[in-house]
Amino acid sequence: MISFSGRTLSLHAKVQGDTVAIVVSGEMTVKNIALIEPLLHQLLEHPLPSKIFEWHLHEAKAFDSAAALLLYSFDEKARLLGATCRFYTNDNQQKIIDAVYQRDYQSGGVTYRPLGLVASVGTIAIKKYQSVKDFVAFVGELFSALMIYLLHPKQIRFKEIYYAIEESSVNALGIIAITTFLIGVVLAYQSAVQLKMYGANIFIVDMLGISVLRELAPLIAAIVIAGRSGSAFAAQIGVMKITEELDAMKTMGFDPYLFLVLPRIIALMLMMPLIIFFADVMAMLGGMVVASVELGISAQLFLDRFNEAVAMKHFWIGVSKGPFFGFIIASIGIFRGLMVKNDTRSIGVNTTKSVVEAIFMVIICDAVFSIIYTNIGI
Amino acid sequence: MYPVIEAKNILTRFGDTVVHRHLNLHVNRGEIYGLLGPSGCGKTTLMKEMVLLQRYQGGSMNVLGYDLNKITHKKAQELRQKWGVLFQFGALYSSLNIYDNIALSLREYTTISEALIAEIVSYKMDIVGLEQCVKEQYPSQISGGMKKKAGLARALVMDPELLFLDEPTSGLDPISAREFDALILRLREHFDLSIVMVTHDLDSIEATLDRAAILDNKRVVAEGSLDAIKATDNLFITTFFKGR
Missing domain, CATH: 3.40.50.300 (P-loop containing nucleotide triphosphate hydrolases)
Known part of the structure; x- marks a missing residue:
């Protein structure tokens, strides 16, 4: 009636009066029972041809618990239709079947019900609200730790600060140099073409000087540092949280805010202005190279014009953003690290968030500065 | 032998x-x-x-x-x-719940129906002495002993x-x-x-x-x-x- 022959497993079912004789041969194991699973559904299709299913398993060389479970669930369905199963087995197979039949548990899968629109909006809103609350708590802890630093300067961890300066800032200078130099080159190159048309070659100095010092160098430097050092803070502190290093520190009386958090924030707040200064230099260098190659403006001429046209205030405006950007990047990175839950996926999620949120907040902060400086007329 | x-x-x-x-x-x-x-x-x-x-x-x-x-x-x-391997701390995949941790090999290496997978997973959980109610939990939500049992069920799933x-x-x-x-x-x-x-x-x-x-x-x-x-x-x- 129904028959299947595979390379490793075959099944033949034959109707004899009131019974169906099913002979299985080959390897009836978890690796290939999927081949005969659909056939068993066919055997039970309406109208049920017979009342008794005789399973002849002697020829099955291999037989495991998955196969026994397949027979068990077949038997269960057959019983609901008023049929019975009989198994003709060897001792080993009978042992496995008996083990499967001795059950006192409710089997079943896991159902995944997708949330409705309202429920998912609500879940997201609650999560966001929670994360804002957590951030407020973080900032509170931060300032109480800062008070301890100010009242007891002996508590300041200079070694940790130096270490953070080296790790997060000094070691980043290479990538800052390359990025900002190239930004200077690209910017100068694009504007050189336009300026040449008007014969306004020399104004490349004004244009580059003001845009780089005021806006571009601080922004590019902050983005690079957020991607490189902010993410490192998040991952490092996240792993320390998973391995319970943070808990160990707390039990030994080392406040993580004094030992880990503040040193990193202070280091980045101190170093960001210097990084921005370095970025200024590299970007102007890039512009100078293009100006001399493309527009024939010598380095001497470039510097003279720079002295005249670019006021000192542009430099100070750019550099003054440094501590704020540093605070944003370091605190978001560390905050995200502290938000890591006890599983590995949350490290990835929080590290990504640390970079995205830090860059976003840096740009917002930059916009706010823009408005303030314009309103006070500088 | x-x-x-x-x-x-x-x-x-x-x-x-x-x-x-x-x-x-x-x-x-x-x-x-x-x-x-x-x-x-x-x-x-x-x-x-x-x-x-x-x-x-x-x-x-x-x-x-x-x-x-x-x-x-x-x-x-x-x-x-x-073979099946049970690691010292279970080494369950933390992004999957207990059920999916155990069912992973079955889904990857066989084409067995979900209904039978549920049977096999439930049986293996019962054998190792794991309550059926932890199926939907994630590894971070269960105790160390249960992680070991779940790791053992995962090691046994392919017989x-x-x-x-x-x-x-x-x-x-x-x-x-x-x-x-x-x-x-x-x-x-x-x-x-x-x-x-x-x-x-x-x-x-x-x-x-x-x-x-x-x-x-x-x-x-x-x-x-x-x-x-x-x-x-x-x-x-x-x-x-x-x-x-």
Whole structure:
């Protein structure tokens, strides 16, 4: 009636009066029972041809618990239709079947019900609200730790600060140099073409000087540092949280805010202005190279014009953003690290968030500065 | 009874440090075999070499009839479906719930229907003594003992011939540890398993092991039944089994 022959497993079912004789041969194991699973559904299709299913398993060389479970669930369905199963087995197979039949548990899968629109909006809103609350708590802890630093300067961890300066800032200078130099080159190159048309070659100095010092160098430097050092803070502190290093520190009386958090924030707040200064230099260098190659403006001429046209205030405006950007990047990175839950996926999620949120907040902060400086007329 | 694992003249080096030299042992089919020895003697390293996680630098190893020295990628994949490995802390995938952790191999390597997968997963959870209600929980939400049981259910899901256990009773309370011993004996009975385990737990050693190897001084200093091992003259063995 129904028959299947595979390379490793075959099944033949034959109707004899009131019974169906099913002979299985080959390897009836978890690796290939999927081949005969659909056939068993066919055997039970309406109208049920017979009342008794005789399973002849002697020829099955291999037989495991998955196969026994397949027979068990077949038997269960057959019983609901008023049929019975009989198994003709060897001792080993009978042992496995008996083990499967001795059950006192409710089997079943896991159902995944997708949330409705309202429920998912609500879940997201609650999560966001929670994360804002957590951030407020973080900032509170931060300032109480800062008070301890100010009242007891002996508590300041200079070694940790130096270490953070080296790790997060000094070691980043290479990538800052390359990025900002190239930004200077690209910017100068694009504007050189336009300026040449008007014969306004020399104004490349004004244009580059003001845009780089005021806006571009601080922004590019902050983005690079957020991607490189902010993410490192998040991952490092996240792993320390998973391995319970943070808990160990707390039990030994080392406040993580004094030992880990503040040193990193202070280091980045101190170093960001210097990084921005370095970025200024590299970007102007890039512009100078293009100006001399493309527009024939010598380095001497470039510097003279720079002295005249670019006021000192542009430099100070750019550099003054440094501590704020540093605070944003370091605190978001560390905050995200502290938000890591006890599983590995949350490290990835929080590290990504640390970079995205830090860059976003840096740009917002930059916009706010823009408005303030314009309103006070500088 | 032919050996399921046979290691001959194994040499393992990390840089200049030699971990194993001229190490020989064999595990027979159907037995529960222990790898014992002082901390740092390379028990776990040896087990990692058996399950293709780490290379040895010399000698030969045969697992379930596969020669690990010249195993191809395809053969290795075949072999990996014939064994189950339980790591010391369960090593469950933290982004999957318990049910999906256990069902993973079934979904990847077979085309069995979800209904039957649910049957198989539930059965394996029942065998290892895991409540059915933890199915939807994530590894971070359950206790260490339950993680081990879930790890064991995951190791058993493909009905392996060979089971590796890395310190199965460490970190469990004495009652759970004895239950785990009974579980290991029951599993061997049910599934015709051969079991290799690294352990330090004396009660568990007495209760479950058929044979064992003592690793010390970079090699196997004694191999055989527990009685035979206890009769061997070695400082670690006399200290370890003192009063037993």
